[in-house]
Amino acid sequence: MLNLFRRKKPRRVLVIGLDCAPPAVLFKTGQEHPLGLKDQLPNLSHLIDEGIYGPLSSSIPCITVPAWTSMFTGKDPGVLGFYGFRNRADYSYDKMFIATANAIHEKRVWEILTEADKTSVVVGVPQTYPIKPLKGYLVSSFLTPSTDRQYTFPHELRYEIDRVLDGQPYDVDVPQFRTEDKDHLLKQIWEMTEKRFAVIKYLLREKPWDFFVFVEIGLDRIHHGMWKFWDPAHPKHEPGNPYQNAIPDYYRYLDREIGEILGMLDDDTAVLVVSDHGAKAMEGGFAINEWLRKEGLLVLKDDLPYEGLVPFEKVEVDWEKTTAWGAGGYYARIFLNVEGREPLGKIPARDYEKVRDQIKEMIEALPDHEGKPMGSVAFKPEEVYREVRNVPPDLMVYLGNLRWRSVGSFGLPDLYTFENDTGPDDANHDQDGVFVLWEPRKDHGGRYVEGLQLMDVASTVLDLMGLPIPPDMQGRVVPR
Ligand SMILES: [Zn+2]
Numbered sequence: 457m458l459n460l461f462r463r464k465k466p467r468r469v470l471v472i473g474l475d476c477a478p479p480a481v482l483f484k485t486g487q488e489h490p491l492g493l494k495d496q497l498p499n500l501s502h503l504i505d506e507g508i509y510g511p512l513s514s515s516i517p518c519i520t521v522p523a524w525t526s527m528f529t530g531k532d533p534g535v536l537g538f539y540g541f542r543n544r545a546d547y548s549y550d551k552m553f554i555a556t557a558n559a560i561h562e563k564r565v566w567e568i569l570t571e572a573d574k575t576s577v578v579v580g581v582p583q584t585y586p587i588k589p590l591k592g593y594l595v596s597s598f599l600t601p602s603t604d605r606q607y608t609f610p611h612e613l614r615y616e617i618d619r620v621l622d623g624q625p626y627d628v629d630v631p632q633f634r635t636e637d638k639d640h641l642l643k644q645i646w647e648m649t650e651k652r653f654a655v656i657k658y659l660l661r662e663k664p665w666d667f668f669v670f671v672e673i674g675l676d677r678i679h680h681g682m683w684k685f686w687d688p689a690h691p692k693h694e695p696g697n698p699y700q701n702a703i704p705d706y707y708r709y710l711d712r713e714i715g716e717i718l719g720m721l722d723d724d725t726a727v728l729v730v731s732d733h734g735a736k737a738m739e740g741g742f743a744i745n746e747w748l749r750k751e752g753l754l755v756l757k758d759d760l761p762y763e764g765l766v767p768f769e770k771v772e773v774d775w776e777k778t779t780a781w782g783a784g785g786y787y788a789r790i791f792l793n794v795e796g797r798e799p800l801g802k803i804p805a806r807d808y809e810k811v812r813d814q815i816k817e818m819i820e821a822l823p824d825h826e827g828k829p830m831g832s833v834a835f836k837p838e839e840v841y842r843e844v845r846n847v848p849p850d851l852m853v854y855l856g857n858l859r860w861r862s863v864g865s866f867g868l869p870d871l872y873t874f875e876n877d878t879g880p881d882d883a884n885h886d887q888d889g890v891f892v893l894w895e896p897r898k899d900h901g902g903r904y905v906e907g908l909q910l911m912d913v914a915s916t917v918l919d920l921m922g923l924p925i926p927p928d929m930q931g932r933v934v935p936r
Pocket of ligand 1: 475476519520521676732733
């Protein structure tokens with residue numbers, strides 16, 4: 457009998473996903489940090505001050521795909537078997553696969569809840585396209601090719617969204633966030649987010665649910681597109697520029713919407729605020745393949761036509777003479793050309809570890825554009841994952857602790873570049889995102905905790921809802 461009384465009452469849980477939200481912005485006031493907005497975000501502050509909060513360490517790599525899926529499966533990217541959006545499909549040189557929802561073979565929280573006969577509403581969570589059925593309602597995310605395709609579950613939900621938006625199209629993303637037309641970018645981000653919140657509030661009001669999760673991608677887009685206008689630490693920042701308040705204005709708007717949502721909840725709903733990674737000023741880009749070429753590790757068949765940028769896919773690599781090649785992005789991936797593994801492998805299999813260690817050392821010793829230590833770190837997949845499935849990069853590299861991005865293209869005049877080969881982008885991802893847990897009728901007094909990891913979110917949600925944690929989930933329940 458006693459056990460019955462002690463059993464925690466199953467709760468409903470709302471997860472507010474703010475793609476790319478960094479701890480300093482939400483957790484610090486303007487007095488405490490140049491980017492601190494806590495004193496201007498009353499609703500988020502309320503959750504923090506009564507809740508448990510702290511930095512949430514992302515996956516390695518700290519990229520939207522795989523991060524959100526790692527969060528909601530409680531599995532690391534090695535177990536998931538994808539290491540980014542684009543992945544090597546096999547050990548050939550060019551076959552890639554895109555990690556859509558079809559690439560996910562582990563259960564996410566709402567799939568576990570479906571089996572437990574609980575109802576979920578899922579809006580904007582990455583890797584939910586193509587649509588998979590669940591008990592509940594789903595609106596897919598960025599990476600949905602077009603809303604002309606099925607982007608909701610059930611399919612008919614799209615007609616309700618049409619009505620909510622008065623026939624305006626629902627935006628899964630902004631079409632191009634790496635643009636110089638900042639006014640247009642801002643307009644698109646605001647419109648997209650306003651529409652999303654209209655849909656979220658409609659679903660909160662009209663649908664039954666035990667678990668509700670949404671992710672707003674607009675925050676990631678505004679960070680990448682507008683960061684230099686805001687952050688005084690950005691090398692291109694100009695004080696007093698006309699876009700100085702673009703990002704804080706958007707945060708204040710998100711906070712108002714969150715305030716409205718909190719007002720719609722019953723007294724039995726716990727709230728989590730989480731992000732998949734943080735953001736920081738991007739110093740510049742480092743031409744990873746050009747560097748490998750200069751080091752003699754990557755050999756091309758012809759001299760390059762130095763007429764502008766040439767993407768890696770467009771050059772002819774002399775594979776028989778090539779030891780390693782790389783890929784661009786917010787972090788660098790390095791692939792080794794191994795005998796018996798790659799079609800024209802050069803590194804004898806017995807030398808694999810030796811060569812990998814040499815390249816790791818070389819990368820970690822790289823100087824920055826001023827000759828100072830860059831502070832780069834190269835990770836070996838088997839050292840950071842419980843298991844390594846499919847084809848991981850041989851090394852995953854945070855250049856300058858993520859202050860530098862990786863440029864895969866050739867044809868830059870220098871190894872260091874301050875323009876992005878894929879369009880203007882001022883922010884890089886940072887390892888730490890945010891975690892806030894607020895419980896109704898329980899004041900945690902704004903307890904700050906360290907050491908939280910993305911995968912803890914899945915276990916914590918299930919625990920809040922009174923459900924058992926599957927033993928293969930890698931996260932732990934956040935103590936409360
Ligand atoms: Zn993200």
